[in-house]
Structures are given as structure tokens and as C-alpha cells.
Amino acid sequence: MPSGRVRWFDANKGFGFIASDEGTDVFLPAAALPAGLTTLRKNARVEFSVVDGRKGPQAMGVTLVATAPSMVKANRPQADDMAAIVEDLIKLLDSAGNGLRRHHYPSAAESKKLATLLRAVADNFDVQE
Template sequence: MPSGKIRWFDAKKGYGFITADDGKDVFLPSSALPAGTANLRKGAKVEFSVVDGRKGPQAMGVTLVGPMPSMVKAARPKPDDMAAIVEDLIKLLDAAGNGLRRHRYPSPAESKKLATLLRAVADNFDVQD
């Protein structure tokens, strides 16, 4: 049974592609996914059967092999980029702190932006290896 990794899959479009271990791309329709699986992450290892479709090889009977890779970990910024983000966050927090010392909270829009940024940075630090 051939194996490979998910190159990409779009649940809205209902299809994607597998890069087989031999390097060839195989069309992946959503009908070939295992029961109860609606989406697959890029890089997920799979085994599958191949049939000849209208436009080339098509995967059927897809089986997931091993755990799916973490999308959060894959999308995590590089350390140099994260350093710049943290430095910018420090500047924003310092400005908010100065306003609070003058007994003024940031505007609702600024507060929301700051809270969103804090959550995003925290999520990037909290990725489990």
C-alpha cells in the first residue's frame, strides 16, 4: 500500500493532494478520507490506495498513520521574528503603563488590540514540544 504526506487539503473545496513517498502527487478527494475525518493537516502521514482518475492518479481508502503534526508549532514564528514581536509588545505595554500611571486606561480599541496581541504572543510561547 503506498504511503505519503498530505501536501495540502481544503475541506471547503473538498479535495487536496498527497505527495507520495516516490515524489509523485496524488489527487485526494474528500470521499477518500476515513469515516469521521473532515479535514487533514499539511504533513500528516497517510497510507492509501491509488486508482486511475480522469486527470491522473487518485487516492482512495486513505488511512492516517501516526499523529497529525501540530499546526500551531508549524506556524510558530522564527526566534528572530519573535524577538522583534516581543520588543514591539514591550513598547506597547510601556505606553499602556504610562497611561495607567496617569489614571487612564487605553481606549477600548487599543485595549482590544493589546489583549489580542498578548494572547497571540502567549500562544506562541506555550507550544508544547
């Protein structure tokens, strides 16, 4: 059974490509994914069968061998550091909430700062396995 790594896969488009160990690119349709999977992460190791499609080799019966490591998970802060960041963020949000209670939105600069901080903290929590 051939094996390789996922070059890329776009769940919205419903396809991607596998770089096989033999050096060829193999088309990967969403229908070939294992049951229960809707997407594959780049560089995930897979085994598959190959059939001749209309435009070249096409993967069928894909089996996930190993997932690619999450760079976000590997690089995220320690839990103690995140606790301090979250506490500081709560103070900023509390200040913004007090202003809103007085019918005053934060200035454009403050709003942009809050939005940036919220996204950064959310990215550290949103780790896909």
C-alpha cells in the same frame, strides 16, 4: 499499498494532494478520507489505494498512519508560565470591565492591545490533536 505524506488538504475545498513515496502527486478527495475524519494535517503519513481519475492518479481508501506533530503544542509555554499570563490578562480585562461599567470603552490602542493578547492566549490553548 502505496504510502506518502499529505502535501496539503483544504476541508472547505474538499480536496488536497498527497506526495507519494514514489515521488508522484496524488489527488486526495474528501470522499477518500477515513470515516470520522473531515481533514488531514499537512505532513500526516497516510497509506492509500490509487485509481485513475479524470485528471490523473487519485487516492481512494486512505488510512491515516501517523499524524504530523503539532508545532503549536511543542512550542507553547509551560503550565506555570501560562497561569501567570492568564492572571495578568484577567487583571487587564477587569480594568476594561470597570471602564465599561462606567460607560467608557477602552481607547483604540488599549482595545487593540487587549484583542492581540486575547488572540495570543487563545492560540496557546487551541491545540489540535
